[in-house]
Amino acid sequence: MKLNEINSYILEDITSSEHPSDFVKDSDYSALILQLPFMENGLAKVQSFAFVVTQDSVYQYYRDQKSLIHIGGFNDLYEKLDILVDRLLEDIKILHLKIDNLEDMIYQDDSGDIMVKWLSFKQSVSLIRRMIFNANIAFELFLKYYSGKDNFDMHAFHDIREHLKRIKSLALMAEERLDHLYDFYKTRVDERMNRNMYYLTIISGIFLPLTLITGFFGINTGGLPWVNNENGTLYVIVVSAILEIIFLVTFLQLLRRERLKFRISHIL
Numbered sequence: 001m002k003l004n005e006i007n008s009y010i011l012e013d014i015t016s017s018e019h020p021s022d023f024v025k026d027s028d029y030s031a032l033i034l035q036l037p038f039m040e041n042g043l044a045k046v047q048s049f050a051f052v053v054t055q056d057s058v059y060q061y062y063r064d065q066k067s068l069i070h071i072g073g074f075n076d077l078y079e080k081l082d083i084l085v086d087r088l089l090e091d092i093k094i095l096h097l098k099i100d101n102l103e104d105m106i107y108q109d110d111s112g113d114i115m116v117k118w119l120s121f122k123q124s125v126s127l128i129r130r131m132i133f134n135a136n137i138a139f140e141l142f143l144k145y146y147s148g149k150d151n152f153d154m155h156a157f158h159d160i161r162e163h164l165k166r167i168k169s170l171a172l173m174a175e176e177r178l179d180h181l182y183d184f185y186k187t188r189v190d191e192r193m194n195r196n197m198y199y200l201t202i203i204s205g206i207f208l209p210l211t212l213i214t215g216f217f218g219i220n221t222g223g224l225p226w227v228n229n230e231n232g233t234l235y236v237i238v239v240s241a242i243l244e245i246i247f248l249v250t251f252l253q254l255l256r257r258e259r260l261k262f263r264i265s266h267i268l
Contacts (some may be wrong), residue, residue, distance in 0.1 A: 001029065001052060001054060001057070001059055001068060001070075002068065003067070003068055006026075006029070006031075006052065007026055010024055010026060010031050013031065013033060013050075014031050014033060014050035014052065014061045015050075015061065015063065015066075016048075017048045017063060018048075019033055019035075019048065020033075020035055020134050021033055021034050021035045021131070021134040021135040021137070021138040021139075022134075022138050023138045023139075023141040023142045023145070025145065028054065028055075029052055029053060029054045030052070030053050030142075030145065031050065031051065031052050031053070032050070032051045032053065032138065032139075032142050033048065033049070033050050033051075033138065034048070034049045034050075034051075034081075034135050034138060034139070035047070035048045035049075035131050035134065035135060036048075036049065036084055036085075036088060036131060036132075036135060037088060037091075037124075037127055037128045037131045037132070038087065038088060038091060039091040039094070039095070039124070042120060042124075043120065043123070043124055044123070044124035044125075044127040044128050045127075046127065046131055048063075049084070051077060052068060053074075053077070053146075056073060056150075056151065057070060057072075057073065058070075058071055058072060058073060058074065058076060058077045059071065060080075073151055074146075074151055074152050074153065074157075075151075075153065075156070078153065078156045078157055078160065081160050082156075082159070082160060085160050085163045085164060085167070086163065088128075088132075088167055089163055089166065089167055089170075092128060092167055092170045092171060092174070093170070095121065095124060095125065095128075095174060096170065096173075096174055098117075098121065099121055099174055099177055099178065099181075102114065102117050102118065102121065102181065103177070103181055105117075106181055106184060106185050106188075109188075114185060115185075118178060118181065118182060118185075121174070121178055122175075122178050122182075125171055125174045125175045125178060126175065128167070128171045129168065129171040129172060129175060132164060132167050132168045132171060133168060135164060136161075136164045136165065136168060139160070139161060139164060140161070143157055143158070143161060202251075205247065205251055206244070206247075206248070208247070209240065209243040209244050209247050210240055210244065212243075213236065213239065213240050213243070217236060
């Protein structure tokens with residue numbers, strides 16, 4: 001079969017590397033387009049494959065050569081797809097192991113480059129899930145059309161379908177795990193931020209009475225108390241200490257009440 005024998009609309013689909021996974025039929029042939037992800041340097045990328053199937057022959061379109069090449073029959077198509085799907089299945093398993101390591105890093109409170117790794121995994125898993133979802137639909141249409149045809153080993157192709165479904169399930173599972181890890185990591189970061197703000201609030205509160213007194217006695221006006229008293233500085237220190245004690249006692253009582261309310265609410 002040659003390219004000039006293919007419908008112009010179908011030809012446009014199989015020659016485009018951006019066309020999503022699809023299965024289209026014509027009177028004498030059909031075209032199976034599969035966009036399958038693969039891992040390269042730790043990131044998921046997409047490679048498109050286009051096959052033209054006649055009654056007893058299968059052709060693959062090679063974009064670098066811009067030509068259809070006969071690869072054999074249905075068994076040869078199965079072997080080629082089986083290799084691609086098995087490679088992807090192995091990639092998604094390795095990705096799950098990397099997510100396990102990321103989970104250990106988060107639980108061990110090892111900051112490292114957690115968010116960089118998380119974003120990389122999230123991007124790869126999301127891409128795999130989208131590509132496999134579309135590929136699964138196209139492959140189901142392919143199986144439905146050729147089911148019962150001569151020389152079509154339904155059992156063999158059913159194995160590929162099961163692998164695609166397994167990859168889809170693993171991708172969904174990985175995405176859920178990443179979402180849970182992000183929620184846990186964000187909660188821990190928010191907790192640290194709240195604790196730091198709590199400490200800053202305490203420090204600011206401690207120095208608030210001192211700042212008030214310093215500002216009051218730093219006013220460049222007449223009539224300030226103890227200006228001409230030789231013990232004026234001592235009086236100011238005593239007043240500052242009394243105000244500081246009053247503030248701290250009040251603050252600690254309020255803090256104890258809030259902690260008690262928090263514990264009671266969690267027990268109930």
